[in-house]
Amino acid sequence: MMEKDAKIYIAGHKGMVGSAIVRNLQSKGYTNIVTRTFEELDLTRQADVEKFFEEEKPDYVVLAAAKVGGILANNTYPADFIWVNLEIQNNVIKSAFNNKVKKLLFLGSSCIYPRMAPQPMKESCLLTSELEKTNEAYALAKISGLKMCEFFNKQYGTDYISVMPTNLYGFNDNYHPENSHVLPALIRRFHEAKQNNASEVVVWGTGKVLREFLYVDDLADACVYLLNNYSGNETVNIGTGKEVTIRELAETVKRVVGFEGELVFDTTKPDGTPRKLLDVSKLTGLGWTYKTELEEGIKLAYQDFLENYENMRTDR
DSSP: OOOTTOOEEEETTTSHHHHHHHHHHHHTTOOOEEOOOTTTOOTTOHHHHHHHHHHHOOSEEEEOOOOOOOHHHHHHOHHHHHHHHHHHHHHHHHHHHHTTOSEEEEEOOGGGSOTTOOSSBOGGGTTSSOOOGGGHHHHHHHHHHHHHHHHHHHHHOOOEEEEEEOEEEOTTOOOOTTTSOHHHHHHHHHHHHHHTTOSEEEEESOSOOEEOEEEHHHHHHHHHHHHHHOOOSSOEEESOSOOEEHHHHHHHHHHHHTOOSEEEEETTSOOOSSEEOBOOHHHHHTTOOOOOOHHHHHHHHHHHHHHHHHHHTTOO
16 A cells, blocks of 8 residues: 555646546545656656656656557657657656666556457457557557566566556546547537537547547546555556447537537548457456446536636647
8 A cells, every 4th residue: 555645756747647646646645746747857858767766766656648649640640659658668667666666557558459359358468469550659659668567577576567548538638629539529529519500510430430438537546546456467457348439429429518510420531440448357356446427527528628628729
């Protein structure tokens, strides 16, 4: 168990995941949380990361910092996605080791699993067949990160754990019209269509592919739970174990936002992986299950979007 006064460094605390983990820790009485903005600490700069760890000496580390994006961003900037993420991971994990961090939690993504993995995807299906090409660069970086944690554990006896969340959404999401993930992109698209009295909203793909979505505050709760209750080399899936089609998702967002126009699917655009459902039986067996149902979570996310919309117009 993490001591309440332990020094906990959250890498990436300004992002959706990192900020949710900070909120969760604070709600549980952890008071010694260390953060740095990108301007204060560029995690791709090895010497700067080493200096930070030597000065701060954190007891625990949550590695939530990453370069992320949707299908378009991953397809357009694959070199950036693999290079930036490898640099961040290598610098933080090695500095954590050099400075005797008690425990580290590494956050990956369900895209690490093969494109045609058996569904639902168990942790053991990692590296059993080829990856989805549209996010291969990001997936390879994340696989390297979780393997780095595994190999440090094997060689040095460290306590580094990896978690693989499903598709996330919620407070502090990225609503960029081109570089965001599907759910926040839909929230923004339907909202602006409603504002502009548009007759239709166009959604990429056929609408038939299946996706699983987890509210980010549930993910944060799972991460803190695992920091306190799990040690091991195998990654742990974090999700709901439930899936919806993109059409069903779009219809739910449309209903929450209150858009009354038509829903149109652009089948010339890529669908991505046909199905990505995580097997969460391991996590359930460890004693944790999600709390927030999809429509309830979308309502909370939309409220957050409305409160911050004016600042999002040129966001990221």
